[in-house]
Amino acid sequence: MKIWSVVSQKGGAGKTTLALQLAIAASEQLKVLLIDLDPQESAERWHQIRQRITGTKDDPSIAAGLPPKLSDMLKTARKLGADLVLIDTPPKRERAIHAAVVAAGLVLVPLRSSVLDLQALKDTADELDVTKCKGKAVVVANAMPSGRNRDGAIKDIMRYATPLKLEVLAERLSDLPAYSQGLKSGRGVTEIERNGTAAKEITTLLEALWARDSEVAAA
Ligand SMILES: Nc1ncnc2c1ncn2[C@@H]1O[C@H](COP(=O)(O)OP(=O)(O)OP(=O)(O)O)[C@@H](O)[C@H]1O
Numbered sequence: 001m002k003i004w005s006v007v008s009q010k011g012g013a014g015k016t017t018l019a020l021q022l023a024i025a026a027s028e029q030l031k032v033l034l035i036d037l038d039p040q041e042s043a044e045r046w047h048q049i050r051q052r053i054t055g056t057k058d059d060p061s062i063a064a065g066l067p068p069k070l071s072d073m074l075k076t077a078r079k080l081g082a083d084l085v086l087i088d089t090p091p092k093r094e095r096a097i098h099a100a101v102v103a104a105g106l107v108l109v110p111l112r113s114s115v116l117d118l119q120a121l122k123d124t125a126d127e128l129d130v131t132k133c134k135g136k137a138v139v140v141a142n143a144m145p146s147g148r149n150r151d152g153a154i155k156d157i158m159r160y161a162t163p164l165k166l167e168v169l170a171e172r173l174s175d176l177p178a179y180s181q182g183l184k185s186g187r188g189v190t191e192i193e194r195n196g197t198a199a200k201e202i203t204t205l206l207e208a209l210w211a212r213d214s215e216v217a218a219a
């Protein structure tokens with residue numbers, strides 16, 4: 001069972017969006033559980049919308065709880081035969097972030113290219129250092145602009161991530177309304193526009209993360 005935690009000390013970085021989109025895409029072929037450790041319960045609330053609108057029951061299934069419950073939730077996931085667990089975490093809650101990164105095989109850090117987001121990367125890196133989990137972290141450049149601003153945004157991300165010894169994945173997510181639009185009606189990008197850019201980005205990212213986790217596990 002693979003466990004991926006999505007963390008960033010910065011609010012609004014795209015944690016919940018990334019966790020949901022990956023969970024929906026992966027659940028087409030795998031048994032997926034999304035664990036919501038955020039007391040705001042955004043993912044849990046979204047799941048209720050999905051069930052109401054689409055009637056879809058458990059693809060992915062969602063469990064919400066506080067950090068001390070995480071190991072029990074993971075035990076249950078194992079018993080139920082989950083292939084992949086995605087853990088969504090709140091910003092600025094060390095206990096939740098700590099529990100999530102320690103349990104994870106891979107830690108995904110979504111990062112926007114605004115200066116405020118870039119400056120806040122150090123807070124997330126510090127948390128990963130405290131827990132000695134930096135080695136399993138990868139930065140996912142999120143909401144990348146299109147056109148001529150894109151290269152500059154990617155360079156900015158590298159400029160902040162590299163000195164903090166954080167690897168930036170080559171697979172990136174663009175700034176696209178599709179990432180939020182479908183979620184309003186309980187659907188992911190792979191369900192609303194299978195051949196669209198956002199769906200391709202999520203599918204490519206999912207494949208890269210799966211391969212990466214398998215490599216880490218084999219090492
Ligand atoms: N790649 C993207 N393109 C366009 N909009 C995006 C993208 N990623 C996230 N968003 C939007 O950014 C906003 C914040 O995203 P999200 O709620 O996923 O962040 P978060 O890190 O979970 O926030 P919080 O720290 O409050 O939990 C949402 O409105 C979401 O739709």
Ligand SMILES: [Mg+2]
Pocket residue numbers: 015016017038042089090
């Ligand atoms: Mg969130």
